[in-house]
Amino acid sequence: MADPVFFYFDFGSPYGYLASKRIDAIAARHGREVTWRAFLVGAAVKLTGVQSIFDQPLRGPYTVHDMQRFARLEGLPLKVPPVLPMHSLAASRAYYWLFDRDPALAKTFARAILKKEWGEGCDLSSVEAVAEAAVPLGIEADALLAAVRDPAVKDRLREEIDAAIAKGVFGSPFFLVDGEGFWGADRLDQVDCWLERGGW
Amino acid sequence: MADPVFFYFDFGSPYGYLASKRIDAIAARHGREVTWRAFLVGAAVKLTGVQSIFDQPLRGPYTVHDMQRFARLEGLPLKVPPVLPMHSLAASRAYYWLFDRDPALAKTFARAILKKEWGEGCDLSSVEAVAEAAVPLGIEADALLAAVRDPAVKDRLREEIDAAIAKGVFGSPFFLVDGEGFWGADRLDQVDCWLERGGW
Numbered sequence: 276m277a278d279p280v281f282f283y284f285d286f287g288s289p290y291g292y293l294a295s296k297r298i299d300a301i302a303a304r305h306g307r308e309v310t311w312r313a314f315l316v317g318a319a320v321k322l323t324g325v326q327s328i329f330d331q332p333l334r335g336p337y338t339v340h341d342m343q344r345f346a347r348l349e350g351l352p353l354k355v356p357p358v359l360p361m362h363s364l365a366a367s368r369a370y371y372w373l374f375d376r377d378p379a380l381a382k383t384f385a386r387a388i389l390k391k392e393w394g395e396g397c398d399l400s401s402v403e404a405v406a407e408a409a410v411p412l413g414i415e416a417d418a419l420l421a422a423v424r425d426p427a428v429k430d431r432l433r434e435e436i437d438a439a440i441a442k443g444v445f446g447s448p449f450f451l452v453d454g455e456g457f458w459g460a461d462r463l464d465q466v467d468c469w470l471e472r473g474g475w
Numbered sequence: 476m477a478d479p480v481f482f483y484f485d486f487g488s489p490y491g492y493l494a495s496k497r498i499d500a501i502a503a504r505h506g507r508e509v510t511w512r513a514f515l516v517g518a519a520v521k522l523t524g525v526q527s528i529f530d531q532p533l534r535g536p537y538t539v540h541d542m543q544r545f546a547r548l549e550g551l552p553l554k555v556p557p558v559l560p561m562h563s564l565a566a567s568r569a570y571y572w573l574f575d576r577d578p579a580l581a582k583t584f585a586r587a588i589l590k591k592e593w594g595e596g597c598d599l600s601s602v603e604a605v606a607e608a609a610v611p612l613g614i615e616a617d618a619l620l621a622a623v624r625d626p627a628v629k630d631r632l633r634e635e636i637d638a639a640i641a642k643g644v645f646g647s648p649f650f651l652v653d654g655e656g657f658w659g660a661d662r663l664d665q666v667d668c669w670l671e672r673g674g675w
Contacts, residue, residue, distance in 0.1 A: 319533060333519060333645040337658060347675055348665065445533040458537060461661035465548065475547055 280307050280466070281451040283314040283439055284385075286363035286370075288447035289342040289353065290460040292393035295386065296351055297463055298450070305470035311382055313367040318436045319445040329359040345460070354396030361392060364432075365402035365423050369409065371431045372422040384412055480507050480666070481651040483514040483639055486563035486570075486585075488647035489542040489553065490660040492593035495586065496551055497663055498650070505670035511582050513567040518636045519645040527560040535559075545660070554596030561592060562600035564632075565623050569605055571631045572622040573614070584612055 280302045284291030295311075302309045320326060329335045339355055346353030366388050374381035391397045391408050399405050402423045406416040422428050439449075443456050450457040450466050455474065457466050468475070480502045484491030495511075502509045520526060529535045539555060546553030566588050574581035591597045591608050599605050602623045606616040622628050639649075643656050650657040650666050655674070657666050668675070 333640070333643060337643060337645070337656065341658070344675075348668065440533070443533060443537060445537070456537065458541070459661065461659065468548065475544075
């Protein structure tokens with residue numbers, strides 16, 4: 276089987292959420308699986324010098340408007356959370372902790388968190404809110420709370436972020452298709468096309 | 476006739492160039508004309524705090540790669556200029572100077588400058604290079620050189636930029652369709668759809 280598509284997303288990114296609803300189906304049409312990779316756009320900020328788009332005049336309000344319009348067009352639920360930007364450190368650490376034990380559960384967890392954050396507009400910045408959202412998936416809250424504070428899990432996330440940046444990843448969503456990078460939910464059609472043609 | 480679509484573009488923006496090749500045809504399908512508006516993304520930078528994408532680590536190299544891939548997919552010529560970012564002040568002032576005398580000529584001028592800059596990869600940062608590129612259109616080089624240094628023309632551009640920012644414009648390309656703003660060449664399909672449906 277061909278290599279998986281790598282899908283990098285920040286839990287705090289609405290466009291990462293929107294892309295998460297389509298990327299697996301697109302890849303599946305071309306016989307590909309998708310490896311999800313939680314990413315912290317903030318970690319790339321030190322390098323790019325760009326703060327969160329939500330904190331930027333003009334761009335922030337535009338983005339809040341655009342993400343809702345984008346979701347409506349695609350028929351996806353989207354509710355703006357009360358706090359922007361949302362912190363994604365806790366959810367990201369929990370993601371890799373789960374991934375190393377059960378990749379399928381990690382993906383289910385990611386979908387559930389993204390749905391709660393962006394589909395329902397809940398602020399899941401805190402580790403407690405993430406743990407609570409994980410309980411219905413059979414994930415023990417205490418175990419998750421402990422994992423997020425575990426230095427080994429912290430290192431695990433840091434290594435993933437460093438590896439992603441080394442591959443040129445800097446935003447969310449970001450896709451790697453056979454080494455070719457695509458940034459943005461608005462590049463999904465190009466990802467589809469690249470998978471179809473093997474490049475152009 | 477319905478209001479025109481407003482198309483804001485920076486002469487130094489490759490995505491502005493790419494969008495310029497499609498926007499008139501899209502609008503025409505819906506019985507709309509397009510008013511072109513030269514814009515300086517740099518003027519919005521003081522507000523957004525974001526420097527040119529070409530000066531940003533990771534994003535700069537990605538953008539150089541992406542704009543070429545984008546152009547290839549759309550079958551449009553694109554050659555990377557030797558200097559990035561390119562300055563667009565001279566071309567923008569010349570644009571409004573022409574626009575007030577002959578809007579059709581101004582659009583022809585804009586197309587010619589964009590083609591030279593991004594289709595052929597020439598650096599048109601200097602007023603001399605802009606004047607030289609305008610000569611084949613029947614525009615006198617000396618008149619253009621004088622106009623670009625005319626305080627009234629400088630004010631004219633400044634007022635256009637201020638008015639654009641007041642409408643929420645901050646990037647290139649940026650489209651206003653009946654007051655609805657869209658940012659990016661990758662929003663052209665949404666512009667098309669908005670014109671078709673009158674919103675969603």
